[in-house]
């Protein structure tokens with residue numbers, strides 16, 4: 001099924017063109033950089049561990065798992081009341097009730113500029129209103145979200161905590177923010193803290209340990225020399241893949257670019273070479 005969010009760096013394009021790269025017979029599907037969960041929703045695993053450092057995002061997933069009909073009702077109210085004034089009023093509030101919190105998060109995601117998630121230094125969401133007005137879709141399957149999430153454990157935490165549980169029989173899909181060396185630009189401010197180059201180095205160390213424990217790993221990252229250098233070891237195969245950029249605000253900036261996938265079970269042509277499972 002399709003994700004319920006639009007997300008910077010979302011991987012719908014990856015699953016539509018390269019689904020053969022995914023490992024679909026794992027004991028557990030683990031995603032430590034969940035975002036909109038495009039790979040998770042496509043794979044539809046029975047058992048999953050899903051996490052992201054973004055607490056608001058994880059709250060939305062937990063409420064769709066536990067209280068999807070209440071979230072739908074709260075979203076329908078946002079749908080009816082949506083206007084420019086209403087958007088900024090909702091944006092300025094921080095509801096405590098988890099259902100209201102989840103509905104606010106999904107409402108803002110669907111109506112803000114380009115589905116971006118950006119907060120100021122105090123952690124307050126500050127993306128302006130966009131042009132989209134549809135808050136609940138006619139054919140939207142809220143029960144489907146609940147079913148998909150039934151076997152998923154959801155946590156808000158740093159990637160290292162989630163990767164540390166991965167071992168034999170697990171599939172780890174790893175999609176960090178695309179920081180490259182010497183370039184901590186604004187686009188990478190997903191949260192209050194920038195994902196830095198030292199986080200990229202910390203990530204490779206965590207992944208090497210998980211690979212030694214027997215996990216099958218697929219990483220997405222920027223097609224940049226520093227990433228090829230960072231994963232230069234016998235443990236990893238790295239492959240360039242083409243994608244069409246869909247998040248640019250104007251079609252004149254949308255063009256095909258390349259990214260890389262890095263794996264310990266695919267060869268450089270994307271064929272499975274490790275058949276342990």
Ligand SMILES: C[S@@+](CC[C@H](N)C(=O)[O-])C[C@H]1O[C@@H](n2cnc3c(N)ncnc32)[C@H](O)[C@@H]1O
Pocket residue numbers: 007008009010011012032033034035036037038039051052053054157158159160175176177178190191195199
């Ligand atoms: C490229 S996005 C993931 C996109 C996702 N694969 C999708 O299809 O939508 C990267 C995610 O990493 C999260 N993130 C940033 N720093 C993190 C950290 N230190 N630990 C865990 N998650 C982090 C962000 O909140 C963001 O949701």
